[in-house]
Amino acid sequence: xxxxxxxxxxxxxxxxxxxxxxxxxxxxxxxxxxxxxxxxxxxxxxxxxxxxxxxxxxxxxxxxxxxxxxxxxxxxxxxxxxxxxxxxxxxxxxxxxxxxxxxxxxxxxxxxxxxxxxxxxxxxxxxxxxxxxxxxxxxxxxxxxxxxxxxxxxxxxxxxxxxxxxxxxxxxxxxxxxxxxxxxxxxxxxxxxxxxxxxxxxxxxxxxxxxxxxxxxxxxxxxxxxxxxxxxxxxxxxxxxxxxxxxxxxxxxxxxxxxxxxxxxxxxxx
Amino acid sequence: xxxxxxxxxxxxxxxxxxxxxxxxxxxxxxxxxxxxxxxxxxxxxxxxxxxxxxxxxxxxxxxxxxxxxxxxxxxxxxxxxxxxxxxxxxxxxxxxxxxxxxxxxxxxxxxxxxxxxxxxxxxxxxxxxxxxxxxxxxxxxxxxxxxxxxxxxxxxxxxxxxxxxxxxxxxxxxxxxxxxxxxxxxxxxxxxxxxxxxxxxxxxxxxxxxxxxxxxxxxxxxxxxxxxxxxxxxxxx
Numbered sequence: 001x002x003x004x005x006x007x008x009x010x011x012x013x014x015x016x017x018x019x020x021x022x023x024x025x026x027x028x029x030x031x032x033x034x035x036x037x038x039x040x041x042x043x044x045x046x047x048x049x050x051x052x053x054x055x056x057x058x059x060x061x062x063x064x065x066x067x068x069x070x071x072x073x074x075x076x077x078x079x080x081x082x083x084x085x086x087x088x089x090x091x092x093x094x095x096x097x098x099x100x101x102x103x104x105x106x107x108x109x110x111x112x113x114x115x116x117x118x119x120x121x122x123x124x125x126x127x128x129x130x131x132x133x134x135x136x137x138x139x140x141x142x143x144x145x146x147x148x149x150x151x152x153x154x155x156x157x158x159x160x161x162x163x164x165x166x167x168x169x170x171x172x173x174x175x176x177x178x179x180x181x182x183x184x185x186x187x188x189x190x191x192x193x194x195x196x197x198x199x200x201x202x203x204x205x206x207x208x209x210x211x212x213x214x215x216x217x218x219x220x221x222x223x224x225x226x227x228x229x230x231x232x233x234x235x236x237x238x239x240x241x242x243x244x245x246x247x248x249x250x251x252x253x254x255x256x257x258x259x260x261x262x263x264x265x266x267x268x269x270x
Numbered sequence: 271x272x273x274x275x276x277x278x279x280x281x282x283x284x285x286x287x288x289x290x291x292x293x294x295x296x297x298x299x300x301x302x303x304x305x306x307x308x309x310x311x312x313x314x315x316x317x318x319x320x321x322x323x324x325x326x327x328x329x330x331x332x333x334x335x336x337x338x339x340x341x342x343x344x345x346x347x348x349x350x351x352x353x354x355x356x357x358x359x360x361x362x363x364x365x366x367x368x369x370x371x372x373x374x375x376x377x378x379x380x381x382x383x384x385x386x387x388x389x390x391x392x393x394x395x396x397x398x399x400x401x402x403x404x405x406x407x408x409x410x411x412x413x414x415x416x417x418x419x420x421x422x423x424x425x426x427x428x429x430x431x432x433x434x435x436x437x438x439x440x441x442x443x444x445x446x447x448x449x450x451x452x453x454x455x456x457x458x459x460x461x462x463x464x465x466x467x468x469x470x471x472x473x474x475x476x477x478x479x480x481x482x483x484x485x486x487x488x489x490x491x492x493x494x495x496x497x498x499x500x501x502x503x504x505x506x507x
Contacts, residue, residue: 067390067393067394068393069390069393069394102396105393105396106396108394109394109395110391110394112387112390112391112394114387116385116387116388116390116391118388118391118406118410119410119489119490119491120406120409120410120488120489129395129397129405129406130395130396130397133397133401133405134395134396134397134398134401162490163490164490164491165490178395179394179395182395182396
């Protein structure tokens with residue numbers, strides 16, 4: 001990828017070399033329940049970061065905040081240096097207009113625990129829908145791209161099938177293809193194998209390993225599959241009660257965790 | 271039996287007239303009600319700040335006040351203001367607005383009943399509100415709302431009997447005329463009209479049931495429920 005050094009004409013501070021995602025003093029409350037408190041971390045371009053920790057520790061909330069499925073209570077999130085939902089104007093914290101939000105959100109894709117395929121469309125239509133109507137691709141182009149993606153996830157022969165005719169694992173592979181069809185720069189994977197029968201997990205993880213190997217998409221991964229986390233991620237963040245309590249490479253995290261909570265957690269899940 | 275046939279033959283032209291009035295009110299009322307239901311139902315869940323409030327106010331008004339008073343208002347108050355709908359027009363508009371207010375709650379409820387994950391996925395795919403509603407949410411909500419709309423349709427058909435109060439010669443009016451005729455038995459007079467209402471309602475609800483089944487089939491809901499399980503089993507095997 002060529003590096004751009006020309007100054008950004010908008011002056012918004014976006015850059016081609018800075019971190020892909022920056023979380024600054026991020027706070028999220030549901031009512032009085034504080035889920036994330038003063039969270040700071042950044043993710044580099046092409047980096048794959050796995051978030052681990054006990055349930056309720058705030059991992060999924062981070063993905064949902066990035067996808068703008070939840071409203072940020074405090075702090076800022078930057079994508080490519082640009083504010084996602086709230087911006088600093090001097091001392092003030094200003095909510096951005098929905099048009100601005102959606103422009104940046106378009107760089108982000110997400111795969112959900114429950115697949116969420118559209119039941120009123122075939123497998124192929126699930127994948128082509130957004131490229132045609134959001135990105136403005138021609139039907140033929142979208143169709144050809146979708147078939148390529150289905151080939152990558154091993155389901156080219158099921159293009160015309162209805163989602164309910166697929167197994168959970170197949171549905172999730174279609175959902176991955178659907179997210180990739182939007183050519184996201186950032187892909188959020190929210191416990192994508194947690195709803196699957198154990199026998200079906202392997203195929204889905206294999207597809208994701210391939211994506212990790214063949215693309216430079218930045219990924220944020222929430223998973224309980226520690227072997228997968230170790231295989232694909234560059235960095236692992238251990239969460240507990242809304243805070244990052246440990247941060248390490250997967251090798252270190254899974255073999256020599258420092259924090260006592262991390263040791264307990266990994267002992268329980270491994 | 272011969273009484274009934276005799277009455278039917280004597281009153282055939284009148285019953286035919288009554289049937290036509292009732293059918294006009296029914297079909298017209300249902301058409302207006304569907305438009306009102308959809309517009310108010312979509313407005314109720316729209317992300318724009320004002321529309322849900324406007325929708326709420328309209329729904330509360332038409333649900334919360336008497337249909338008969340609404341019909342009289344349309345029939346007696348509007349013409350001096352320059353809007354004369356005529357008795358059939360007033361009946362159609364009044365029934366449509368009143369039942370449409372109920373229908374909009376069915377539409378709103380069905381749109382909200384589409385799983386949250388579907389809405390969230392459309393956001394993750396950057397789909398605009400009109401696009402996600404039209405292409406993803408509505409087709410799923412449609413299957414959910416048809417049973418409720420079917421109910422309201424049948425109620426509207428029977429509810430057209432209030433047209434009598436606007437002086438229209440609908441089925442109910444002619445039932446009453448037959449009652450006054452000493453040659454026609456009371457049972458016969460109302461029995462015939464009961465049956466005719468029932469047949470109209472049956473036709474409407476059968477049509478809607480057909481739509482419902484088609485909508486469900488499109489969502490894969492009527493295809494063998496075990497299909498997913500079988501696919502899982504095959505994938506595992």
